Amino acid sequence: MSRELFTGGTIARSGHAVHDTARIDAEASITEPVAIGPDVEVGPNASIGPYASIGENVSIGPGAVVENSVVDDDTRVGANATVIDCVTGQGVLIGPGSVVLGGPGDVQVGSRVFENKPLGALLADRAAATGGVTFTPGTLVGSGATLHPGTTVHGTIAAGAEVTR
Incomplete structure (x- = not known):
């Protein structure tokens, strides 16, 4: 069962925005600044950021690393x-x-x-x-x-x- 870090509303802090429908495992690491769009799924031990923009309906697999990148909609990172x-x-x-x-x-x-x-x-x-x-x-x-x-x-x-x- 996935443990979600962000639920229930868009989170915006300095340089950090996560859409309310994003599902980010509690064991994932998010380093500001990032923007994570709707219906994104981030697996355990994945690392996002710094300087990452993740589009809608993107899947970031377990243990994946995404930094200094723009990942457009419907993309799958294994x-x-x-x-x-x-x-x-x-x-x-x-x-x-x-x-x-x-x-x-x-x-x-x-x-x-x-x-x-x-x-x-x-x-x-x-x-x-x-x-x-x-x-x-x-x-x-x-x-x-x-x-x-x-x-x-x-x-x-x-x-x-x-x-x-």
Whole structure:
């Protein structure tokens, strides 16, 4: 049975907002500043924040870590996954044991190049890392791409691509 830390109303303290329908296990750790949306579920021993924004209907699995990241609606972060310096689109799957390494990366967007910026990865809508996937800093994953277990990805992964070992 899950022990809930926040129930019965939106909680807002300095840098800390949790929607009243969020279910956060009592053994989870929340470090301000954070924003946690409606219908979010955070498992035991998960760690959220600092600097995390969690959208609606997101699931953060047991032992997962999410910091310095924006996690959009309907995203699933699996057990023991680590998500640092990451931005996800909607409906993304970051499977169990996957690692988005935070840190400086170089990213080209259009004709502009951004060097040494803190970006673990950007995962577009419906991208799926099915488990045990490692993202190097600066990785861009297109919408609907599927990354299979045990892969390490870097650079730009095209929309709809399927990446295997």
